[in-house]
Amino acid sequence: MTLNEVKEILEAEVIIGSDKLKMEVKIGCAADSMSDILAFAKPGALLLTGLTNPQVVYTSEISDIKAICFVRGKKPDEKVIKLAKSKNLPMLMTHLPMFESCGRLYANGLIGIGYLDIEKKNG
Amino acid sequence: MAEDKKYTKIQELTYELKVGNVMTKKVVTVSPKKTIYKLRNILHTKRISGTPVVDKGKLVGIISTEDFMKCLAKGETNIPVEERMTKKVETLYADEPLVHAVRKFDQYGFGRFPVIERGKGKLVGIITKGDIIKGLLKKLEIDYHKEEIHRYRASHIFEDIVADRTTLTFHYNVVGEDFNRAGESASGLKRTLFRLGIQPDSVRRAAIAAYEAEMNIVVFTEGGKLTVSVETHRIKIEASDSGPGIPDIEQAMQPGFSTAPERIRELGFGAGMGLLNIKNCADKMNLTSKVGKGTHLEAIIYLNQR
Numbered sequence: 001m002t003l004n005e006v007k008e009i010l011e012a013e014v015i016i017g018s019d020k021l022k023m024e025v026k027i028g029c030a031a032d033s034m035s036d037i038l039a040f041a042k043p044g045a046l047l048l049t050g051l052t053n054p055q056v057v058y059t060s061e062i063s064d065i066k067a068i069c070f071v072r073g074k075k076p077d078e079k080v081i082k083l084a085k086s087k088n089l090p091m092l093m094t095h096l097p098m099f100e101s102c103g104r105l106y107a108n109g110l111i112g113i114g115y116l117d118i119e120k121k122n123g
Numbered sequence: 124m125a126e127d128k129k130y131t132k133i134q135e136l137t138y139e140l141k142v143g144n145v146m147t148k149k150v151v152t153v154s155p156k157k158t159i160y161k162l163r164n165i166l167h168t169k170r171i172s173g174t175p176v177v178d179k180g181k182l183v184g185i186i187s188t189e190d191f192m193k194c195l196a197k198g199e200t201n202i203p204v205e206e207r208m209t210k211k212v213e214t215l216y217a218d219e220p221l222v223h224a225v226r227k228f229d230q231y232g233f234g235r236f237p238v239i240e241r242g243k244g245k246l247v248g249i250i251t252k253g254d255i256i257k258g259l260l261k262k263l264e265i266d267y268h269k270e271e272i273h274r275y276r277a278s279h280i281f282e283d284i285v286a287d288r289t290t291l292t293f294h295y296n297v298v299g300e301d302f303n304r305a306g307e308s309a310s311g312l313k314r315t316l317f318r319l320g321i322q323p324d325s326v327r328r329a330a331i332a333a334y335e336a337e338m339n340i341v342v343f344t345e346g347g348k349l350t351v352s353v354e355t356h357r358i359k360i361e362a363s364d365s366g367p368g369i370p371d372i373e374q375a376m377q378p379g380f381s382t383a384p385e386r387i388r389e390l391g392f393g394a395g396m397g398l399l400n401i402k403n404c405a406d407k408m409n410l411t412s413k414v415g416k417g418t419h420l421e422a423i424i425y426l427n428q429r
């Protein structure tokens with residue numbers, strides 16, 4: 001799924017990265033705990049989160065998250081936007097709550113990290 | 124796959140670069156009152172196939188070799204340029220993304236577009252397909268170079284050093300309770316390891332371990348140190364602080380155990396998963412602590428040697 005599709009599906013606003021909307025995200029990941037992201041996110045994932053502090057950017061960088069979409073209309077401050085810019089990390093914002101955001105993306109074909117584990121189990 | 128990547132990179136650049144970044148700024152122009160005969164000299168000496176017509180800095184038209192040839196055929200060499208120029212000129216703004224220019228070339232099939240300043244109609248440059256290609260190549264080269272040079276220089280360091288055993292050590296100071304900078308050390312380490320040419324999976328594991336250790340220092344202590352040493356066969360991460368210490372290490376290692384206060388949980392930390400994350404990322408982990416004295420954590424990641 002491209003970032004542009006994510007934007008359409010979630011009726012999201014682009015905070016930074018309007019030049020990267022063609023970027024592909026293959027997998028979705030939703031979390032409000034940094035350690036969960038670090039433990040479970042797969043490289044190249046789209047992160048849905050309600051957290052907007054600088055650590056969300058660092059956590060994403062460390063976990064090879066490709067793009068962030070903030071839910072519930074939360075928008076990071078200038079400092080955080082600047083940090084993300086320096087790391088080439090696109091950021092979107094949707095007014096939808098977390099549950100709804102995940103549901104819409106999943107229904108539109110974006111798989112989650114669990115999917116890979118299920119695949120593995122079933123061979 | 125590399126080809127694919129390049130393609131999207133170029134597409135990205137056409138959004139990033141502006142028309143003003145690649146256009147030719149020194150434009151040969153002609154005034155509307157000049158005769159077709161005089162125009163011939165300009166086109167000939169400057170070896171160009173068309174030129175914007177400018178009156179007092181303002182773009183009023185454009186005239187091409189084709190227009191010029193038609194005049195010649197009819198013997199109209201003494202009439203002024205303004206009578207034969209195209210008056211409705213397709214232009215671009217200097218602040219438009221390059222992708223607009225690409226589309227316009229596609230759409231009209233013209234050889235060039237004058238570039239004007241938004242609002243004022245002042246001619247500031249001219250753009251041809253050649254300018255676009257040159258601009259893209261230059262930018263690609265610059266982008267490619269910056270990171271590649273770092274990578275090239277760093278990734279050969281082990282080969283370049285002559286010794287029986289080489290260890291590179293990186294030190295990071297971690298400031299307690301500073302949530303503006305928390306994460307900076309692990310971020311710097313990640314970039315450094317990547318530049319050293321270490322496999323992405325190992326870089327990732329080392330970065331996660333370092334980040335969790337860094338965050339614990341920020342959250343639970345007044346500050347400490349992160350020391351990372353790299354040899355060809357392994358990365359060793361050490362995090363030490365002289366903070367409050369951990370009374371029961373076995374308990375601290377349990378998933379979900381956390382003493383982080385609400386304030387920290389609101390920031391997204393305090394799930395009690397950090398130490399376990401470090402353990403899972405590392406091939407070896409050792410944690411020692413003395414209450415009132417401090418904590419020392421060591422994590423080792425082995426590298427597949429090539």
Ligand SMILES: Nc1ncnc2c1ncn2[C@@H]1O[C@H](COP(=O)(O)OP(=O)(O)OP(=O)(O)O)[C@@H](O)[C@H]1O
Binds near residue numbers: 034366368393
């Ligand atoms: N450097 C340290 N100094 C003192 N106590 C520590 C230190 N590191 C960890 N601890 C203690 O160990 C507990 C577990 O740490 P761990 O990193 O696993 O979880 P957390 O930091 O509480 O939450 P998370 O890492 O998921 O954000 C902490 O809550 C804290 O009580």
Ligand SMILES: [Mg+2]
Binds near residue numbers: 338397
């Ligand atoms: Mg922790």
